[in-house]
Amino acid sequence: MARSPLWLFLCPACDTGIVFGKTLHSIDCPLCQYRTRYPSAELFGSAEWDRGRSPEYLHGCLTALDRAPTSRQRRLLYTAVARTEFDWCRDQWFQLAIEVAEQWADTDRPPFGVDDIVRSLPRPVPRISSASWDAQxxxxxxxxxxxxxxxxxxxxxxxxxxxAFADAYRELFPNPFVPLEWNPNWHTTTVRDLARHIYSAREFGTMPILADALQDAGGEDECILGHCRANTPHVRGCWVLDALLGKS
Known part of the structure; x- marks a missing residue:
């Protein structure tokens, strides 16, 4: 059964999502304890998740549902934006930073030399609200x-x-208002091997082939197949690949 929309309020101090269904005089954020007087919530549901352009609300929705991104997912959220929004090939240090961050996400350990990479990123920081500032x-x-x-x-x-951040949230997390049907019988050797290859080789252009393999194994969930066949960029952390490979 699909989840009903939430009356969602974002903590102005940390963007944590808070759900309440009636008028309140004040509310304390469960994460940072910031108190907001006369909070005003907005209706947020499946349509808002699919079409929303504000990453704060997508993040707030996940935290309100106790699905806050893990440190791995937060790291991959940034690398997803880096790979889809910016041309990293023009700067070797930016490119190396993204590759090292993805390695860190997979191993949960800082790779050797990461401090040198951070120190080598260009300084000084350019003007705020510019493409260069965003990239840095x-x-x-x-x-x-x-x-x-x-x-x-x-x-x-x-x-x-x-x-780009909003799109990255939809790449890393399925719509939390739409129930998914996962069946262990779909995890055939072909499906697992293909998912592993796509992830390790970054051959995301073959995601539609993964959808065909899932269908051959009996998978018919429209959200899962639709995500694999969507004409949108896929990256490390893709929620379908993570589910098949047991990552979180």
Missing amino acids: QVAANCLNIAPSISAVRFGGFRPATQH
Whole structure:
């Protein structure tokens, strides 16, 4: 059964999502304890998840549903934006930062030399709200993820970069309002091997072939197959690949 829309309020201090169904005089954020007087919630559901361009609300929805991104997912969220929004081939340090961040996400350990990479990222920081500023912040943030903090901040980014973050959330997380049907029988050797190859080789253009393999194994969930066949960029952390490979 599909989940009903939420009356969602975002903590102005940390963007944690809070759900309440009646008028309140004040509310305390469960994460940072910031108190908001006379909070105003907005209706947020399946349609808002699919079409929303504000990453704050997608993040807030996940935290409100106790599905806050893990440190691995937050790191891959930044690398997803880096690979889809910016041309990293023009700067070897930016490219190396993204590759190292993805390696860090997979091993859960900082790779050797990561401090040197952070120090080598270009300085000084360019003007805020420029493409260069966004690129530097994304590159630096993917290497500076604190495991104890679940927030992802988007202040200062241009609208285009914020939209890229929203799309990245939809790549890394399925629509939480739509029930998914996963069946262990779909995890055939062919499906697992193909998913593993796509992930390790970054051959995301073959995701439609993965959809065909899932169908051959009996999989008919429209959301899963639709995500594999969607004409949108896929990256490390894709929620279908993660589910098939047991990653979180």
